[in-house]
Ligand SMILES: Nc1ncnc2c1ncn2[C@@H]1O[C@H](COP(=O)(O)OP(=O)(O)O)[C@@H](O)[C@H]1O
């Protein structure tokens with residue numbers, strides 16, 4: 075479905091000097107800087123997969139997505155979508171893909187949502203029947219019926235995102251790319267977005283590739299994740315296997331009735347704050363049930379919660395491991 | 400056709416949302432009436448060398464004002480906005496040429512302005528100054544052909560200018576300078592027959608006079624058929640040259656956006 079072969083991207087930026095003297099110097103000679111944003115990516119994505127693309131800020135996620143969607147030319151390497159090179163056959167290959175950027179809309183600010191949709195219908199030559207069917211499905215999943223006649227510039231971020239999601243699916247693409255789609259969204263809209271991704275994946279077998287910093291997005295949507303840092307793949311595989319391997323611990327947060335906090339020999343006490351303590355424990359050594367039983371044997375427990383290792387932990391650890399190697 | 404749909408949407412939008420139409424009508428009326436009075440005072444009832452009369456000059460003035468409506472372009476600002484906001488690369492996600500979209504938008508705007516501006520200007524001109532009749536019915540096809548080419552040249556110049564200038568910080572000032580320079584150099588206000596011969600020769604080599612002066616000369620009949628035909632050939636050549644330049648430039652701009660990342 076999607077194949078990425080030895081993908082590289084270098085940006086060339088002109089380094090600007092500071093202040094007046096810098097500006098004057100800049101008139102005569104400019105220093106060119108090369109930023110290696112993406113450094114040799116290789117991966118393959120099958121039809122119907124939902125893949126989470128994660129990594130810290132500036133790690134090259136957006137650059138990769140832009141190259142995969144044909145709006146950025148790779149320095150070297152290639153992206154094949156259904157066997158078609160997206161850079162060389164952009165006009166044809168883009169028919170198979172839909173794109174949503176969290177920070178930028180593809181909708182025309184000046185138009186009402188339905189006018190933007192109608193325009194896309196003409197651009198992609200979607201027949202009326204298929205168009206209204208898709209629109210109905212989108213309304214069911216996202217509830218866009220009520221914002222159809224609203225101009226995009228008057229929309230809230232959440233409404234605009236719903237509009238963008240629906241717009242990206244109008245031509246029934248086989249692959250949908252989402253770059254930080256949940257950024258800045260409220261809980262309700264985030265929920266709709268996740269439902270949307272699950273539904274289109276289930277109903278239409280749409281392959282989904284998304285970047286996010288939201289742990290919830292990843293846990294609820296992605297079976298597979300690709301971790302990238304400094305333009306290099308750190309990890310690529312099944313989410314639970316990766317977590318199991320590089321962050322096989324959990325944290326138990328316990329609230330006691332007083333600040334006399336008990337210790338446990340097989341769990342590390344990582345923080346204590348008045349009555350609340352956090353224990354880090356490895357699944358292989360200790361089950362949550364055992365830990366709770368032992369702790370409650372020593373002190374009365376008021377409340378508990380268990381947390382999996384966070385995405386940030388995973389990214390940090392994945393990065394750390396590669397550094398050591 | 401998606402470009403036609405863009406044009407249609409823009410047309411409808413212009414009718415629904417435009418608030419600045421009256422401003423332009425008032426501006427054009429002021430320019431038109433002032434120029435008309437100026438010519439009246441200058442000519443009296445006499446005539447000028449090449450068979451021009453005050454009467455013809457008034458027609459020239461009204462039609463020139465009306466034509467200015469057809470040369471409205473938004474493409475410069477559109478390019479600037481898309482590049483600055485980085486939306487141009489997002490616009491490129493769709494299998495459609497972004498410059499084609501900008502062109503269609505401008506045509507939609509102009510179509511709306513035909514009713515909102517052009518018609519009112521001609522009506523006001525007819526009432527206040529005179530009814531601006533074309534010199535002869537047989538001049539109509541030539542006038543129409545040359546006008547279409549004028550619009551093409553004008554749009555291409557605007558688009559090329561927009562692509563060249565999008566790196567400039569003070570784009571708005573540049574657009575204004577260009578607009579007024581163009582009106583001056585194109586014979587829109589003062590016909591270039593009034594310019595000294597040497598300057599006139601220079602202007603005839605530049606594309607600007609083929610925007611206003613040529614169609615106007617055809618309309619009022621102020622040049623020989625031979626002269627008109629010769630200039631129409633030059634007009635076609637300019638159209639082709641600018642069209643080619645535009646085509647090459649837009650490919651380079653889009654290529655640059657795709658390499659640098661919008
Ligand atoms: N258009 C650009 N020009 C120059 N450098 C860029 C451009 N876009 C991104 N970069 C640089 O490339 C690197 C990767 O950026 P990006 O792909 O946006 O990362 P991410 O999306 O993971 O945060 C960063 O160092 C960033 O500063």
Ligand SMILES: [Mg+2]
Nearest residue numbers: 135136137254
């Ligand atoms: Mg990014």
